[in-house]
Amino acid sequence: xxxxxxGIKQLLQTYxxxxxxxxxxxxxPAYLGPVATDVAMGPxxxxxxxxxxRVYGDECIVDWEAEAYPSAEMPRRxxxxxxxxxxLHGLPVLSVVLLLQAKGKPPQSPYIRKIxxxxxxxxxxxxxxxxxLRGRDILNSGLIGLLPLVPFMADRSLEIVAEAAETIxxxxxxxxxxxxxxxxLAVFGTRFFGRGAIDxx
Numbered sequence: 001x002x003x004x005x006x007g008i009k010q011l012l013q014t015y016x017x018x019x020x021x022x023x024x025x026x027x028x029p030a031y032l033g034p035v036a037t038d039v040a041m042g043p044x045x046x047x048x049x050x051x052x053x054r055v056y057g058d059e060c061i062v063d064w065e066a067e068a069y070p071s072a073e074m075p076r077r078x079x080x081x082x083x084x085x086x087x088l089h090g091l092p093v094l095s096v097v098l099l100l101q102a103k104g105k106p107p108q109s110p111y112i113r114k115i116x117x118x119x120x121x122x123x124x125x126x127x128x129x130x131x132x133l134r135g136r137d138i139l140n141s142g143l144i145g146l147l148p149l150v151p152f153m154a155d156r157s158l159e160i161v162a163e164a165a166e167t168i169x170x171x172x173x174x175x176x177x178x179x180x181x182x183x184x185l186a187v188f189g190t191r192f193f194g195r196g197a198i199d200x201x
Contacts, residue, residue, distance in 0.1 A: 013034070016031040017029075017030070017031040027115075027116060047063050047064075047065065047081045047085065048063075048064055048065045048066055049063075049064040050062070050063055050064075050085060051064065052091070053094075055094060058092065059091060060091055060092045060093065060094055061085055061086070061089055061091045061092070061093045061094070062093070062094045062096055063078070063081050063082055063085055063093055063094070063095045063096070064096050064098070065077070065078065065081070065095070065096070065097045065098070066097070066098045066100065067097055067098065067099050067100065068100050068101055069099070069100075069101050069102075069103035069104075070099050070102075070103055070104060070105070070106035070107060070127075071107075072107060074097055074107055074125075075107045075109070075110075075111035075123070075125060076111060078095035078097065078111060078123060078125040079095075079111045079113070079121065079123040081093075081095065082094075082095045082123060082125075083123070094124075094126065095123070095124070095125035095126065096125070096126045096127075096128065097125060097126070097127050097128070098128050098130055098149075099127055099128065099129050099130060099131070100130050100131065100149070100152045101130075101131055101152060102129070102131045106127050106129065107127075109124050109125045109126070109127070110122045110123055110124045110125070111123040111124075111125065130149055130152045130153060131152055131153065131154060132153075132154055133146075133149075133153045133154065134153055134154055134155045135150035135153040135154075135155050135156060135157075135160040135164070136155055136160065138150060138153070139160070139163055139164065139167060144167070144168065144171055144172060144181070145181075147164040147167060147168055147181065147185060148164075148181055148184035148185040148188055149188065150164045150185070151185070151188040151189045151191065151192045151193070152188065152192075156192060158189075158193055158197055158201070161185065161189045161193070161198070161201060162201045164185055165182065165185055165201055168181045168182055168185065169182075186198050189201075
């Protein structure tokens with residue numbers, strides 16, 4: 001088998017144009033040169049956060065990414081991060097992007113990679129437009145972990161930020177978690193209302 005593998009590799013390396021012509025007879029293929037075969041040597045990719053989860057009854061990995069503003073490059077990055085995580089962990093990956101502020105139209109799922117008429121990759125991603133959520137709804141839902149994001153939300157106000165701070169104080173007993181949530185709420189609140197207004201809460 002080893003001799004056969006080596007023979008095929010030599011054939012592929014010596015006659016790439018002939019093989020392309022057979023593989024894509026209607027594609028007008030042209031050989032342009034070799035590419036390094038060690039695909040693990042690609043750029044280092046670090047996702048924001050990966051979580052193992054069960055969604056729709058299936059075990060998977062969720063790749064969470066946060067973007068200040070929608071970006072045209074984001075779908076491609078989701079594809080790169082997701083396929084790398086899938087290969088590494090052997091589980092399907094869901095890509096979820098938190099878009100914090102509005103700026104133009106967010107890219108739409110799926111990301112599609114094509115060569116001529118051939119679709120060679122499709123990657124679905126979920127966008128959460130935080131700026132369209134309502135802080136009041138988040139307060140009423142009891143989703144404590146989202147309270148630091150209320151300054152980005154559609155109905156942002158100092159009153160809602162103050163209620164979020166009070167809710168964190170009342171419901172988060174763990175000291176480290178409390179301090180982290182409070183600090184994030186203050187940082188994000190300052191972005192919209194100024195340090196002085198937030199310090200008075």
